[in-house]
Amino acid sequence: MTSDLTDLRLMARHLEGDPEQADFLLDLSNIVRERSLGGADRSSLHRLRLVLDALRDLTGDREVTVHAIADDNLLNPAHDADFPDPAEPALLREWHDRSLITAHATADPDLLDHAKALGTPVISSDNFKGHRGRHEWIQGNQDRFLKPERVGPSVRLVPRDMRFFADREVSSADEHDRLRAARLLDQRGRPRSDVLEHAWQCPVVGCTPKPALARGKVVCQVHRTLLHDCGPRRPRVQLKITVDGVCRAWDNLTHDDTREFVLGRGHLDRIEDRHLDEDRRRRISRRHLVLVSRHGTLRVLDLSTALSSVRTRRPGGEPTPWEPLPHLNQLSAGQSREELLRAFGPxxxxxxxxxxxxxxxxxxxxxxxxxxVRAKPPRRPRDGDDLTRVG
Structure with a gap:
């Protein structure tokens, strides 16, 4: 696919640098790299031209405008070879210099913030799965997003059903987005376990570092200092406590075959009264559940007086009926408590x-x-550990 630079330059009339003045928001990197819109090149401005043509057809407005937001790397000269013609990335940088388009390290946060604040429709093929914790309005939305689809030689824009994704899918996608931003994915998009499965120390006193890769070195995301490798890090599982469908607290549990962990009322002290009423708070026992990590798996037993329940909710499927969680009072003579423990799966x-x-x-x-996960808990148990330890 070769570029017609004159036609590409004419697209500038539809680019609006002020999001408040634009008719639509456009996920520029997503559109330019969407190969299903035509062409074999990794990036192409011809795809943007097809989308703008489709937008004029949809609205009937020959002067319709978009506020286009790109990832920084789309404008990086190191990626010029992704385009069929070096004039295309040069034109993108020219538009950026003229403030016709904007660019950020990652485009999605600004794109969605504008969509939420202004109510402006978004043109993108992205599901924004990892952002739904912060932007719950995306879940199931059917009138704020348009997706480009190829129809013969042209493109049309169709309304999108953004569907509902399970909370576990959202947090997994969010983690993947953060790893990509920290350059902790390999060339095949897989997490860099050689970095992630190690503990790291920052030379800045008091810093608990989040690692990133820069020029092949592991650095602190905040201070950009080289991190010291402290050796293998024990696997963890993150537990989330939701109240009426909203995550209000969390705990990290380190897999440890020699210890058990008890979760109880104290772990919910961090949740503000306006989110958790006193009646339900009183029903939570001081020692409510015992969690046991064995050989990388997690199992659970009920210790409470309230009698807890469990169900399975698989992505894309209906949840199973609630069933009683195995309880310590079911222990019979000669039976090991280990036999009562139930698997606590993902x-x-x-x-x-x-x-x-x-x-x-x-x-x-x-x-x-x-x-x-979504917000730092305001308070933690007095012992300061991840969970109350027993044994």
């Missing part, structure tokens, strides 16, 4: 009391305990 959720659920995050490499 798709399971436990109803501690009505409306208060415990589930596993989709994150494979949860960070240090201060990072949180």
């Amino acid at each position: 798709d399971d959720e436990i109803e501690i009391v009505p409306g208060v659920l415990l589930s596993r995050s989709g994150q494979r490499w949860p960070g240090e305990r201060h990072e949180g």
Whole structure:
């Protein structure tokens, strides 16, 4: 596919640098790299031209405008070879210099913030799965997103059903987005386990570092200092506590075959009263659940007086009916407590009391305990550990 630079330059009339003045928001990197729109090149401005043509057909407005937001790397000269003609990335940089388009390290946060604040429709093929924790309005939305589809030699824009994604899918996608931003994915898009499965120390006192790769070196995302490799890091599982469907607290549990962990009322002290009423708070026992990590698997037993329940909710499917969680009072003479423990799998959720659920995050490499899933818990148990330890 060769470029017609004159036609490409004419697209500038539809580019609006002020998001408040634009008719639509456009995910520029996503559109330019969407190969299903035509062409074998990794990137092409011809795809943007097809989308703008489709937008004029959809609206009937020959002067329709878009506020286009790109990832920084789309404008990086190191990626010029991705285009069929070097004049195309040069034109993108010219538009950026003229403030006709904007670019950020990652485009999605600004794109979605504008969409939320302004109510402007978004043109993109992205599901924005990893952003739905912060932008819950995306879940199931059917009128704020348009997707380009190839129809013969042209493109049409169709309304999108953004569907609902399970919370575990959202947190997994969010982790993948953050790893990509930190350059911790390999060339095939797989997480760099050689970095993620190690503990790292920052030379800045008091810093609990989040690693990133820069020029092949592991650096602190905040201070950009070289990190010291402290050796293998024990695997963790992140547990999330949701109240009426919203994540309000979390805990990281380190896999440890020699210890058990008890979760109880104290772990919910961090949740503000306006989110968790006193009646339900009182029904949560001080020692409500015991969690046991054995050989990389997680199992659970109910210790409470409230009697908790468990169900399985697999992505894309209906949840199974609630069933009682195995309870310590079911232990019979001669029976080992280990025999009562029930597997607590990635798709399971436990109803501690009505409306208060415990589930596993989709994150494979949860960070240090201060990072949180959606918000930092305001308070932690007095012992300061990830979970109350027993044994």
